Amino acid sequence: MEIRSAADIESTEAVEGAHLQRLAGGEKANVQRFVIDPGAVVPEHSHPHEQVGYVIEGELTFTVDGEERIVGAGDSYVLAGDEPHRAENHGTDQAIGLDVFSPPRDDPDWEG
Numbered sequence: 001m002e003i004r005s006a007a008d009i010e011s012t013e014a015v016e017g018a019h020l021q022r023l024a025g026g027e028k029a030n031v032q033r034f035v036i037d038p039g040a041v042v043p044e045h046s047h048p049h050e051q052v053g054y055v056i057e058g059e060l061t062f063t064v065d066g067e068e069r070i071v072g073a074g075d076s077y078v079l080a081g082d083e084p085h086r087a088e089n090h091g092t093d094q095a096i097g098l099d100v101f102s103p104p105r106d107d108p109d110w111e112g
Contacts (some may be wrong), residue, residue, distance in 0.1 A: 074107035
C-alpha cells in the first residue's frame, strides 16, 4: 500500500493560475488535486485518458462540444478519453477538486 500526503507534494502550475498536484497513482489510474484561481482559463485540450472529477470548493465552467456546463462544489463529472474540453473559473473563489485519470496521466501540461 502506498500513501502520499498532499502536504509533501509540490504543486505544478500547468497554465497560469491553474495548479496541479499528482497524488497517488497505480498501474490503471491516478489522482490529481487541482486548484484553479479566479479568472484562470484551462485552454481547450484533449487526452486519451478518461477523466472523472469532483469539485470540493468553488465552481468551474466547462465547455464541451460548444456547450457550457457549470460544475460546482459537491458536483462530479466524467469526460471521455479524447473528448476536447476547456475549463474556466468565472467566480471570485478558487476552484478546488480532484481528478482521477485512467490510464494514469503523468503530464500536467494542458496545452499539449
